[in-house]
Amino acid sequence: MSRLLRSWLESANAPDCEFPLNNLPYGVFSTAGSDPRCGVAIGDQVVDLPALQAAGLIDFPGAFDAPSWNAFMALGREAWDALRARLIALLAADSNDQAAVAATMVAASDVTLHMPMQVGEYTDFYAGRNHAVNVGTMFRGAENALPPNWLHIPIGYNGRASSVVVSGTDVRRPWGQLKGPNDDLPRFAPCARFDIELEMGAIVGTPSNGPISVDEADANIFGYVLLNDWSARDIQAWEYQPLGPFQAKATATTISPWIVTRAALDPFRVDTPERDFELLDHIKDTGPMLYDIDLSVTLAPMGEAASTIARTNYKEMYYSAAQQLAHHTTSGCPMRVGDLLGSGTISGPEKDNRGSLLELSWGGKEPFTLDSGEERSFIQDGDTLALHGTARGDGYSIGFGPCIGTVLPALPNPYSR
C-alpha cells in the first residue's frame, strides 16, 4: 500500500484530508466575479491551472483555455503523466516553487465548482451483481433474477449526456407517463418512486474508432467520478420494455465535481471476482482493474441531519470500467474524449450495502428508518442525497468531493395550461 506524499501545504498532509498530494483531482471552479476555469484540489486549496500556466510553471498550450478538461484529455497519456509528475514536484515538501505556486491558489471554501468536463455521450451499465440480483428478484422472481446474458457481457444502455449535472445542482421531481398495478390505463403524474443509484463513472480520455482490448480500454480511461443516476422507478416500470430505460433516467445524473485520475487510483487496484463462466476474449480479465473504494450514501430530510443509509465498495462490481469500455467498442462504436460510463448500481451482499432506495426498501415493501426515526421507501421532496467515496492508503485517503443533490417538488402539471 502506498504512503502519503508530503506536501509543503500542511492542510494536504492531514490524515482526514481527501485531497492529499497523492490525489490531485481535476475540476473546474470559479470564485465570486471570476469565470470558471480548470483547477486541481490540494488540501484546503485549489490550484488555478491557467494561472499556473501563465506563471510559466507548467506548459500545456491550449489545454486550459476553456473551462473543461476535454482539451487537456485530448493531449493524450503522455501529457496526463507529465502534468501529474509536474504538479507533484511543484507541490511536494521539497519544492523550490512554493511561493510561485501559492500565488496561484484559491481557498477551496471560496470556490464554486462546475462540470469538470463536457460530457460526450453517457452510457450506463448494469454490472453490479448484487444489484442485478436484487432488482431481478423483485421484477422477475428469484429464479430468473439474472438475465441469461448477464454473466457473459456487461449489459448497458445509452443514457442522456445533456442531463448530466455537477454535484450541488438541485433535481426537480419529474412528471411522466406511468401505470400503477391497479390502473386500467396509464396516467401522466409526478414520479412517486423517485430514487438514486450509487455508481462510479469512468471518463474516456483517449478516443478510439474500432474494437479495443481491455488493456487498451484501461489505458484510455482518464479518471473516475462518483455518479448518481437519479431514477424514476414508476416511469421506468411502464416504459422500459422492450427498449430499456428512457425518460426514467433523463431527469438528471449527478457527478462529483472532482475527477480522480486513474494514476491516483492505481495503488487501490483489486481483482474482479471469480467468474461463473469464462469471459470471452474481448472482455477477458487481464489483471486487477477494479478499485477498492469505500462508498456510502447519506440522506438528509430538509433541515435535518444526514443519515448514512448505505455502505458499499466499488470492488463489488462484476465487470470493471475497462471491460465495459472494451465491450462498448466491439461493434466499431467510436468513443470520444469526455464520454462517460456509469458502472451500474453498486450494492454489496447485505441489506445495508444496497446502492438504491428500491433495494433498501425492497420495492417500497420494507421502508427503512433514518437516524431521526423517520421512514423512507423512496425520496421525499426536500431530501438531500449524497454519495461519498474514499480510497484508503497508508496514512492518507483519497476522495472525490461529495456527489450531492436536493430533490425539489414537482412543478404543476406542465400540460395543464
Next chain:
Amino acid sequence: MSRLLRSWLESANAPDCEFPLNNLPYGVFSTAGSDPRCGVAIGDQVVDLPALQAAGLIDFPGAFDAPSWNAFMALGREAWDALRARLIALLAADSNDQAAVAATMVAASDVTLHMPMQVGEYTDFYAGRNHAVNVGTMFRGAENALPPNWLHIPIGYNGRASSVVVSGTDVRRPWGQLKGPNDDLPRFAPCARFDIELEMGAIVGTPSNGPISVDEADANIFGYVLLNDWSARDIQAWEYQPLGPFQAKATATTISPWIVTRAALDPFRVDTPERDFELLDHIKDTGPMLYDIDLSVTLAPMGEAASTIARTNYKEMYYSAAQQLAHHTTSGCPMRVGDLLGSGTISGPEKDNRGSLLELSWGGKEPFTLDSGEERSFIQDGDTLALHGTARGDGYSIGFGPCIGTVLPALPNPYSR
C-alpha cells in the same frame, strides 16, 4: 397542393428534379482542394453559403464559419424563415441577382457531401405500428406483438451519436457477442444477420430545458433527413433484454446528406392515424404532423444493378416526430441543437412495404428475391443499400439525396492478436 416555384436556374424546374426552388435543402459540401462548408442544393447546383454571405447577398454573422448547420440552427426560427425567404427571392425566376448568385454556385456533380450537422445526441424510436407488430409477432407471438405501453407512448431508446455517418460512408460488418438458438454458450463472431432500418430523422434546431408541448416540439424541429439505422440482429437478440439495443445499433447510422427543412415539407403534412386509445395531454394530436413522403429501399449486390426491395410512406407512422420530441422532454430531459430523432422503422401494411430485411425475409425464414433472381435474407458483404424519399407536389417533387452505404466484410477477429 402547392405548385412549383420557378427558378431562373432551369435545372431546378425540371419535373424530375428533387431540388426545385420549393426544396432548398441544407448540407455541407467540399470540392477538390477546398474545405467543407455549408451549401444549399438547387437544381444541379450547390450554392456556397459562405460565398453568398461574403458577396453581401445574405447576412447571418457567424452562422457559416464552421462546416455544419448547428450555428445557423442556433440563431432560431426567425433566422430560419429569413434565410429561406431570402434564398427563394435570390433564386426565383424574377430575381435581380442572378449573376451574383450564379458566381457562388458549384456544380453538384463536382462536390463531396459531408455530415450536414454535428449530432448532439441521437435517439431512436420504435413508432411505426406495422414494424412493431411484425417484429413483435416474430419475437413474442401475434398475441403479444405490441408491448402494453406501445399505444400510449412513443417508446424509444438513446442511440449513439458518435456512430452517425453521412450517406456514402462504407459500413464495416461488425463482430459481436451473440448466441444462436442451438448454442449452449455465447460466442464472439461476425454479425450474420446484418440489416437496415428505413427511417426518417428529425433534427432539433431549438433547444429546450424542460417539458414542451407537441406544438412547441413541432416548431423546434429544424428539418428532416432520411435515416438508415444499421442493425445487427443476432447481436441484438442476445443483448437487448432487459436494457434495450446497445452494440447491435452502434456500428453506424447513415443519414442523407441534405436536411429538408420543416418549411419545405409543410405542404405535405398529413394527420396521424386513428387512435386505439386517446393519447394523454403531453402527446395528444394537435393537427397534421406527419408527412406524405414516399420512401423506398434499393439493394445492389456488388457490381450489379439495384433492385427495389421495399416501398412505403412516412405517413405510416403512429407517432409524429413532434410527439416523439414532446415525449422526450417530459422528465425534464434537456434537448440541444443538433439532436437527432429517428422515427423508428417505417413499414406499410403489405409484405413489400417492409422497411427492414428482418421483416422482408420474416426473420430469415422467407428469403426474398432480387431482380437478378438472387435471394437475400440479410445483407451480404458488398451489398449497397440505399434509401430514397420523395414528397410529390403539383408538378414538382422534393428529395433528400440518397441515403446510401455499402457493407464491407468483417475484419479478422480484432481480439486474435
